[in-house]
Amino acid sequence: MEEILKIKDITKVYGKQVVLDKVNLSLGEGEIIGLVGPNGAGKTTLMKIITGLIKKYNGDVFIKNENIKENIKHDTKQIGCVIETPGFYPDLTGYENLLFFSEISGLKDKNEINEIVKKLGIEDYVNKKVKKYSLGMKQRLGVAQAVLSYPPILILDEPTNGLDPAIVPELRKFIKYIAKEKHTAVFISSHILSEIELMCDKVAFIQEGKLVKIENLKEVKRDNTTIAFITSKIEELRNFFNERKIEYKILGEDKLQIVLNPKHLEDLVLNISKANIPLRSVYEVSESLEEKYLRTMGE
Ligand SMILES: Nc1ncnc2c1ncn2[C@@H]1O[C@H](COP(=O)(O)OP(=O)(O)OP(=O)(O)O)[C@@H](O)[C@H]1O
Ligand SMILES: [Mg+2]
Structure with a gap:
């Protein structure tokens, strides 16, 4: 399995508070890793560092062996992300927003957009203006936008936050499909542990900025x-x-x-x-x- 993302000794300090403390993690092609931990543990901060939203930190993030600090233009095609509430143009429809983002990321194929819309089950409202969307609707449109160009890495910070329980299995199926068929490495945080358990290959536990454990969920215990x-x-x-x-x-x-x-x-x-x-x-x-x-x- 090819290593897509490598996080090395990431430390982030706000004032006197050490928010992330020498975090190390590696993510392979097609692998889904869950990030779990209490409120304030540092999950969102870590994800923001990986996606380049936070630029001041100690340590290194490598995407396909390239340090993101040295990649000045920070290739947006490498990472798709949904962190906090995604920003869309409220007066455009969901579909128009997707078209806009696909054009700036250099993707021209409308069939692919249609396929994503269908797979995510958002056809019902994708032609409504985004300002009329509920939180859950925006959240799902955010996932669609994040995967538009099928980036090698997908970062999802609490993507099921605000989703009604009937939709969650569909989103889970979609994320698994993206990982398996498009070989995307997925890094996902959630407080819904049953969700993480059903979706992820591994789970990383973070507490007070320290990655305390990484557990393989797919490992079959043979002896005991x-x-x-x-x-x-x-x-x-x-x-x-x-x-x-x-x-x-x-x-x-x-x-x-x-x-x-x-x-x-x-x-x-x-x-x-x-x-x-x-x-x-x-x-x-x-x-x-x-x-x-x-x-x-x-x-
Ligand atoms: N811009 C900031 N300035 C100062 N402190 C910050 C800032 N952003 C986050 N923090 C602090 O960093 C710590 C980690 O926050 P972070 O948002 O990464 O936690 P989290 O694990 O995502 O929590 P949650 O589960 O509630 O989303 C918290 O103590 C928070 O108060
Ligand atoms: Mg958070």
Whole structure:
């Protein structure tokens, strides 16, 4: 996977406050990375630095191995972004705005604009004047504008902010499509952790300006999984595990969990049955992103 974006030791200070503290991150072609963290953690600031909206900072941002500090004209075709409320011409329609932006970015093909409009599901209102748009409508038009020229990097700061829940899956599908089919590297922030979990390959946790952890969400754990058992005979099951020196954790009056290699699970269940211990349910427990978030931020 080709590296598209590299962030190296980014530090940003406002007055006495260190807003970003030596942040390092790398983003590959077609990869979707989520950025999560509390209010004021530095997410928007980091995104503004990458897109060139903030020019004073320490450290370096490389886009396709080129330092953006040395790229004086800052090639706008390299990055598409939606940061805070996108600015449009209010007296033009959404479509006219898209046409305008496509012309300044050197894209002439109207079919591509139409395709994006259709894929994002904004045909219904794209011919209305932007001043009549709601926040969510503007937000979606912003995403359309950001991807107009299919830039290699897409930066989205809380793109689902203000969107009604029925639209969110559509936007998610679109972002996945852009990453997969157009090989766009996507860097996206959100407070909706379930959203990030469904969309991203990796998630970066930021807290008080420090990137505290990067977790791979697509990694399949082969050797160790947590398995929960539910039974009305919890005492018997505890004895069963005690006799075999298998460690367990009690989760409730009819529920416990163990950690084991999944390839031993079938045999184990068979032996529990042979010991006449009835099982109501056996399932793999995976930690939700919300649980990971609370654990990571609590540390
Ligand atoms: N122009 C500025 N001048 C001074 N301080 C600023 C400025 N912009 C941001 N900050 C501070 O930098 C810190 C990080 O802000 P930032 O907007 O990056 O946070 P965030 O992670 O995007 O938060 P949120 O989740 O609320 O959007 C905050 O403490 C904020 O007060
Ligand atoms: Mg922000």
